[in-house]
Amino acid sequence: MRHPLYALYGALVLVFVSFAQFQGWSLTRVNEVKNIPKTVRDNPGAYRSHYGGYYRYSGGK
């Protein structure tokens, strides 16, 4: 093969993408929160989401 370095690079990319696919890696990120109290199950309204208080601009509609 005329481009062994490129072929090696390509093989590494394919191995990486296969591993990432298997592990469920994603290009999108979500906010990870630790130690959410178990009381959320009983009182879901007590949890304050990072994305709460959504305001949708509707001007012009």
Place this chain on the structure above:
Amino acid sequence: MSQPAANCPNCGAAIQFRWSGAVQTTCEYCRAILVRRDLNLEKVGLIGDLPREVSPIQIGTEGVYRNKAFQVIGRILYEYEDGGWNEWHIIFNDGTSGWLSDAQLEYTVSFLAKPPEVLPPDVARARQFLWGGARYEVTSVTRAHYRGVAGELPFEYWDKKVVLFADLRTADARFGTIDYSDAAPLLFLGEAVEFDDLHLKNLRELAGAGTTPAGAKVSSLSCPSCGAPLTLSAAGHSLSVVCPQCHSILDARDPNLQVLETFEAKQNIKPIIPLGSRGKLEGAEFDAIGFQVRTTDSDDLPESWDEYLLFNPYKGYRYLTVYNGHWNYVKTLPAVPDRIPIGKKQGALFMGHKYVLYDTELATTTYVLGEFPWRVHVGEKNGIKDFIAVPKILSSESTEQETVWSLGEYMTGAQVWQAFHLPGSPPPARGIFANQPAPHAGQASSMWRVCLNLLSAMILLTILFYMFSGEETVFQHAYSFSPQAGTEASLVTDTFEVKGHPANVEVSIRTDLRNNWAYFNLALINEATGQGFDFGREVSYYTGSETEGSPNDSAIVPSVAPGRYYLRVEPEMAKNAQSMVYNLEIRRSVPSSGLFWLAAGLLLIPPILTTWRAASFEQGRWAQSNFGQRQ
């Protein structure tokens, strides 16, 4: 083949004929020219004094042409203003005969041919003939002086004086001569041949490259003008020699070295390859014997380049040119390439290869040193056209008298330094030269082929992942939400099991929204550890004359460890909106096309970069052409 024998009528020495068809021969002992008259030999003259022998060929030399062995049995020597040449009479082992011409160590083999048309009584340079499908062009018309004969000839030839010859060449190195030495012109057709291809044996021993040590003075003289010592490495071939001290250009054929002209030089230029150096190129040794600087006639920015004349007493002359550290190894061509259009550009066709016109310029010789096989002249102007097919350059140099074609091949300074064993390292090449090979030439296309293979492998991997990903629905439930109800909007789902290895989890939302929107605050929470993944999704769908958005959406939560999870959901809508029904579906190990698009992008970067670099190089190459960008 019979070999008749007789005795010389002049001295009685035995005359042995090598060829039964010989009409004329010479006596090796008394130098008598003998002509066969029936069964007798008649002396018709004596061989005069011949000039210094410089041809490696001699009577008795053997060789091979087109797989047929031949032997040299006779010779006619001609001289003209700029030199001389030999017509060697050769006989093949099948009894046929032909002519091996040696003109300044450029060789042709030709045979007497029946003219396809009546030959004109005279011709001029550039006249063309179409014979046997080939375009023969008259490249030179030479008025030569018959100088002498030796050995066996197929006709009587001893009383000539001035003879007119027209040499013709084709694009594929075929050769022709119209010989006006008889009342009716004769046509000889053949081809140019390389010295090595003739496999010659029994050659004359000559001094020079390939025979004597480098630096050995073949012929030592002194300048008649200033007394400086001079060396002639190609004595017998050289017509001019330049005194390095007083810049006198001397007649190398004159025993007294008559001064032809003296040129003014602002400074003495020291050739980077010292004259007298010996180098090995294409497997043969060559001596650097001449040096000249040539300058373009440009008012804006005249540019100069150096040319070295190389000499081997058997193989003839070669040239090394250098401009800004870019070298070319050049050989003159025994051909007239065809001019052809290549796209919108002009081009030339030589031996099946197309060359694109790159540059035209008028060049003036501005400095000379060493010796030359032509009448060198400072101030001489040549119209030059360069055609390129990287790494080769095909050039034509024209004066009013002639056009000479040459073919060069790019060399690096390091290759020249190695060939001539020069000390130190060569000056670095600056800029991009016309026929310089691109550093990434050919790499882009081969890299794209590797890329195609890698992309194919990636597509195969993608298909395999979609087929065997182990995608599994771990939760599904339908809910409803009414913003007007005023009750707590948030809820949690039942817990569900996420099994196996860490994998992504896709949360899909399908709603019955129509001309409305909803926002979902979502949190995927591990029941045991309290670890959560917090994210939000807006779903909006408007339809009418145009459609916008979608009633469905999904989100990927990456690398979710196995365990028991539940989903906290908090929908939001406009306070006066109608209620909606929505369905939540949670699946694990969902193939993600985004990763494969990322991989495709990473795989494409190297070939795109290589292609870009190659294109940039070509752009740089043509930016220096006076024909601008390649079209």
